[in-house]
Amino acid sequence: xxxxxxxxxxxxxxxxxxxxxxxxxxxxxxxxxxxxxxxxxxxxxxxxxxxxxxxxxxxxxxxxxxxxxxxxxxxxxxxxxxxxxxxxxxxxxxxxxxxxxxxxxxxxxxxxxxxxxxxxxxxxxxxxxxxxxxxxxxxxxxxxxxxxxxxxxxxxxxxxxxxxxxxxxxxxxxxxxxxxxxxxxxxxxxxxxxxxxxxxxxxxxxxxxxxxxxxxxxxxxx
Amino acid sequence: xxxxxxxxxxxxxxxxxxxxxxxxxxxxxxxxxxxxxxxxxxxxxxxxxxxxxxxxxxxxxxxxxxxxxxxxxxxxxxxxxxxxxxxxxxxxxxxxxxxxxxxxxxxxxxxxxxxxxxxxxxxxxxxxxxxxxxxxxxxxxxxxxxxxxxxxxxxxxxxxxxxxxxxxxxxxxxxxxxxxxxxxxxxxxxxxxxxxxxxxxxxxxxxxxxxxxxxxxxxxxxxxxxxxxxxxxxxxxxxxxxxxxx
Numbered sequence: 466x467x468x469x470x471x472x473x474x475x476x477x478x479x480x481x482x483x484x485x486x487x488x489x490x491x492x493x494x495x496x497x498x499x500x501x502x503x504x505x506x507x508x509x510x511x512x513x514x515x516x517x518x519x520x521x522x523x524x525x526x527x528x529x530x531x532x533x534x535x536x537x538x539x540x541x542x543x544x545x546x547x548x549x550x551x552x553x554x555x556x557x558x559x560x561x562x563x564x565x566x567x568x569x570x571x572x573x574x575x576x577x578x579x580x581x582x583x584x585x586x587x588x589x590x591x592x593x594x595x596x597x598x599x600x601x602x603x604x605x606x607x608x609x610x611x612x613x614x615x616x617x618x619x620x621x622x623x624x625x626x627x628x629x630x631x632x633x634x635x636x637x638x639x640x641x642x643x644x645x646x647x648x649x650x651x652x653x654x655x656x657x658x659x660x661x662x663x664x665x666x667x668x669x670x671x672x673x674x675x676x677x678x679x680x681x682x683x684x685x686x687x
Numbered sequence: 688x689x690x691x692x693x694x695x696x697x698x699x700x701x702x703x704x705x706x707x708x709x710x711x712x713x714x715x716x717x718x719x720x721x722x723x724x725x726x727x728x729x730x731x732x733x734x735x736x737x738x739x740x741x742x743x744x745x746x747x748x749x750x751x752x753x754x755x756x757x758x759x760x761x762x763x764x765x766x767x768x769x770x771x772x773x774x775x776x777x778x779x780x781x782x783x784x785x786x787x788x789x790x791x792x793x794x795x796x797x798x799x800x801x802x803x804x805x806x807x808x809x810x811x812x813x814x815x816x817x818x819x820x821x822x823x824x825x826x827x828x829x830x831x832x833x834x835x836x837x838x839x840x841x842x843x844x845x846x847x848x849x850x851x852x853x854x855x856x857x858x859x860x861x862x863x864x865x866x867x868x869x870x871x872x873x874x875x876x877x878x879x880x881x882x883x884x885x886x887x888x889x890x891x892x893x894x895x896x897x898x899x900x901x902x903x904x905x906x907x908x909x910x911x912x913x914x915x916x917x918x919x920x921x922x923x924x925x926x927x928x929x930x931x932x933x
Contacts, residue, residue: 621835634824638863684844
């Protein structure tokens with residue numbers, strides 16, 4: 466089972482490396498959206514410092530949602546998905562592998578580049594670590610929950626727009642707690658509770674989401 | 688005793704039953720609604736702090752209750768449909784969704800009407816308002832997903848997965864919103880902090896809630912009849928039924 470997990474992760478990463486432009490697009494989208502806010506609200510340092518966590522989190526939400534469509538669609542189109550459904554390996558394991566690969570390709574780069582963008586917003590340096598850690602805990606949840614939406618909308622008309630309608634309301638808790646962590650740290654309060662909550666979301670989603678994703682894939686591939 | 692629990696799980700047998708029950712629920716809704724509104728507008732005393740403006744809670748609070756309750760009902764039917772693979776359950780889930788969305792919208796709308804005179808603003812990012820808004824989005828997501836899928840069986844199942852994921856998420860959303868709010872601005876105005884509500888006020892609200900409940904059942908039954916006719920249009924009994932209408 467672990468071999469299957471490794472194989473699928475390796476395969477998806479290899480595919481992502483071969484199609485580097487796809488990965489870069491979502492990352493560039495993230496950078497551009499975040500950079501638009503100072504242009505829109507004006508370059509006042511105090512204001513930017515206040516909105517930085519929220520802006521970066523919302524942009525991360527949108528960027529990770531943008532890449533959801535790719536998660537299963539190529540496999541669905543070339544028949545790989547059917548083979549995965551038929552294989553002896555439990556579908557949940559394959560799904561977890563695909564989510565991990567998606568996060569490594571679409572989530573991790575956002576986490577790594579977020580501190581740089583936060584500097585543009587003049588976020589104080591002690592908060593950079595908090596922001597990065599909150600994204601590190603939060604973005605895997607986005608990939609897990611988003612995968613449910615991606616699996617449900619597989620092969621539908623207007624799937625891209627639809628997935629945002631399904632997934633964004635479910636992202637709300639992660640957004641609130643994730644951005645809240647940085648706000649708490651900025652206010653000089655303890656952030657352990659928020660980190661624990663984010664970790665709890667991750668564990669909860671990690672346990673239940675693969676189940677729902679597998680069920681949704683089976684329905685979509687019927 | 689040998690009871691066939693699944694007798695009415697067939698669309699064909701449920702269709703006439705729904706048609707027979709709907710008028711009863713509808714008249715109960717009208718009756719309870721009339722009594723509730725009378726209690727609310729004429730019997731219940733004027734609130735000492737909020738004046739007459741508070742009276743909108745006789746619509747607002749029951750609508751908010753129903754919007755949450757109907758989501759659970761929808762998820763229940765969707766889950767039953769997913770587990771037992773009964774066609775009618777999925778139809779019930781899709782029949783309940785628009786009514787639930789309607790009540791969410793009414794709750795938000797009347798809430799903002801009440802917010803203006805009492806809080807001085809149409810909208811605050813209060814925990815309850817925010818979670819009600821997200822509930823409305825969840826209803827929209829469910830309906831949009833079902834509308835996007837042409838095959839009704841797949842639409843039922845996909846909607847069921849979404850509804851069940853949503854029903855797990857609703858308490859999480861609710862609590863996250865509550866924590867977020869209290870962290871940011873301390874104690875904000877809470878809808879539920881009404882001190883020692885007068886008995887008639889409470890009675891009015893309960894009667895209205897029952898009225899809305901009856902209305903929801905009637906609306907779902909009438910809507911499920913349309914869905915049954917649409918989906919079973921290839922069946923002989925539908926053809927016969929349509930012929931009797933002429």
